[in-house]
Amino acid sequence: MSAVRLTAPRGVADVLPQAAGAWQRVEAVARDVFRRYGFAEIRTPMFEATELFLRSVGEDTDIVAKEMYTFVDRGGRSVTLRPEGTAGVVRAYLEHGMNAGPQPVKLCYVSAPMFRYDRPEAGRYRQFHQMGVEVLGAAAPAADAEVIAAAHALIASAGLPDASVRLNSVGDATCRPAYRERLRDHYRPHLEALCPDCRVRFDRNPLRLLDCKQPQCAPFIASAPTLADALCDACRAHLDEVQALLTAARIPFELDPGIVRGLDYYTRTVFEVVHPTLGALCGGGRYDGLVEELGGPPTPAVGFALGVERLILALGERGVEAPAQAPEVFVACAAEELRADAFRTAMAWREQGVAAEVDLLGRSFRAQMRHADRLGARFVAVVGRSEAERGTVTVRDMGAGTQEEVEAAGAVAYLRQRLASAGA
RNA sequence: GUGGAUGUAGCUCAGUUGGUUAGAGCACCAGGUUGUGGCCCUGGGGGUCGGGGGUUCGAGUCCCCUCAUUCACCCCA
Numbered sequence A: 001m002s003a004v005r006l007t008a009p010r011g012v013a014d015v016l017p018q019a020a021g022a023w024q025r026v027e028a029v030a031r032d033v034f035r036r037y038g039f040a041e042i043r044t045p046m047f048e049a050t051e052l053f054l055r056s057v058g059e060d061t062d063i064v065a066k067e068m069y070t071f072v073d074r075g076g077r078s079v080t081l082r083p084e085g086t087a088g089v090v091r092a093y094l095e096h097g098m099n100a101g102p103q104p105v106k107l108c109y110v111s112a113p114m115f116r117y118d119r120p121e122a123g124r125y126r127q128f129h130q131m132g133v134e135v136l137g138a139a140a141p142a143a144d145a146e147v148i149a150a151a152h153a154l155i156a157s158a159g160l161p162d163a164s165v166r167l168n169s170v171g172d173a174t175c176r177p178a179y180r181e182r183l184r185d186h187y188r189p190h191l192e193a194l195c196p197d198c199r200v201r202f203d204r205n206p207l208r209l210l211d212c213k214q215p216q217c218a219p220f221i222a223s224a225p226t227l228a229d230a231l232c233d234a235c236r237a238h239l240d241e242v243q244a245l246l247t248a249a250r251i252p253f254e255l256d257p258g259i260v261r262g263l264d265y266y267t268r269t270v271f272e273v274v275h276p277t278l279g280a281l282c283g284g285g286r287y288d289g290l291v292e293e294l295g296g297p298p299t300p301a302v303g304f305a306l307g308v309e310r311l312i313l314a315l316g317e318r319g320v321e322a323p324a325q326a327p328e329v330f331v332a333c334a335a336e337e338l339r340a341d342a343f344r345t346a347m348a349w350r351e352q353g354v355a356a357e358v359d360l361l362g363r364s365f366r367a368q369m370r371h372a373d374r375l376g377a378r379f380v381a382v383v384g385r386s387e388a389e390r391g392t393v394t395v396r397d398m399g400a401g402t403q404e405e406v407e408a409a410g411a412v413a414y415l416r417q418r419l420a421s422a423g424a
Numbered sequence B: 001g002u003g004g005a006u007g008u009a010g011c012u013c014a015g016u017u018g019g020u021u022a023g024a025g026c027a028c029c030a031g032g033u034u035g036u037g038g039c040c041c042u043g044g045g046g047g048u049c050g051g052g053g054g055u056u057c058g059a060g061u062c063c064c065c066u067c068a069u070u071c072a073c074c075c076c077a
Helices: A017-036 A050-056 A062-066 A086-095 A141-158 A176-193 A196-204 A206-211 A215-223 A233-248 A308-317 A336-351 A365-375 A385-390 A408-421
Strands: A047-049 A069-072 A078-081 A105-115 A127-136 A165-169 A253-255 A267-275 A279-286 A301-307 A329-333 A356-358 A379-383 A392-397 A402-407
Touching: A017 A105, A017 A127, A017 A141, A017 A308, A047 A050, A047 A086, A050 A062, A050 A078, A050 A086, A086 A105, A086 A127, A086 A301, A127 A141, A127 A308, A141 A165, A141 A233, A141 A267, A141 A279, A141 A301, A141 A308, A165 A233, A176 A196, A176 A206, A176 A215, A196 A206, A206 A215, A233 A253, A233 A267, A267 A301, A279 A308, A301 A308, A329 A336, A329 A365, A336 A356, A336 A379, A336 A385, A336 A408, A365 A379, A379 A385, A379 A408, A385 A392, A392 A408, A402 A408
Parallel strands: A165 A253, A329 A356, A329 A379
Antiparallel strands: A047 A078, A069 A078, A105 A127, A127 A301, A165 A267, A267 A279, A279 A301, A379 A392, A392 A402
């Protein structure tokens, strides 16, 4: 018996009933898009061996360096609450021999919880949720374009039709190391003038230099050699083909050399869908080296992940709201001795698919009416003495304020017809 | 992780230069005669004033610490 009031841990949020409708709507849209694009659902564990993330996400990334929920379990194993979804999917792909079946393997996940020990702010939580896809075993640009198309379709169908895609290429093992050195050469004479963060980036992750927002660093970004110019022929051709396919499919995008992404495993295509204030709604790209890095055969792959909380926040700003859940009919009893009849009626109607509510507090008839109104019930069915004698119920339309006495046996059919015609 | 702001009922907030049993609106529950909601009226439940320590005869009100929320930065979904 503790006297302290328990609250949710920092950075986690309850999805309350008023908000759950928005989640269900977004999830339904995602499942529909993923089905149409041919992605099969996979559900992987929320925690994995720490080693998996060290090897996939990259030890020099912020995620691994300071954001992982890592602990030692009772067996002495180091495990980590997953900070992102791709590593676990790739692990499962290999563990279950999916690389031995028909390729490519197209997988998706919906509202999968992820964990990062970050400072919470609007649209950022320590437990957050992603929906995304992975295409494993496809090297052609069509796979990149399909993944980008799916991301765009998901966001557009959810209610943000004008969301635009930012596209870039980070090169591959052939051209990226050379570019990295060219970038270092460019920055080396100016180290003193850079912001402290960028001095660290210079050593640890030079590509991120291009991502800096400090005014003092802007001139060096502007004059830096661009990755696009440094791409090898194969990467260049790949990027060109992705663009051609997106254009052919009328998917709006723009090239953005500043898109670098925070995970080490990306090769060639990287992309984001960005919101003006919430940052990236969705991010993804190709990761041709990751499967091999995790012990599998060389396997090209590409995917994206979308932040559910951010998408819902963005939808809310646009006024896209899901209606609250309300009963279709409230069964009110007008006489004490008929409570069992009202209860039985509600249960029978529920069996037949009607969202029926019934009093649980022993309220007076008047109070039941008031409660039905506050719940937003479309109809109230009155079970009273005179109705009981006649084998009827009185169905009141709470919006119109009109009511009608109907045969009890045909009441469900009557309700269905009224709900279908005047409804919504 | 770095700075700033905020923290009184479920929600939005008031609370006078520190002074008796801490308030309002909304929300919730019940009534307003015997079977009808929305408006209105009456009544009721609900707060260790985020938590801890200190100053004081006395603290929601002042000081310190802590926790949480939020904004900017960093990073990202």
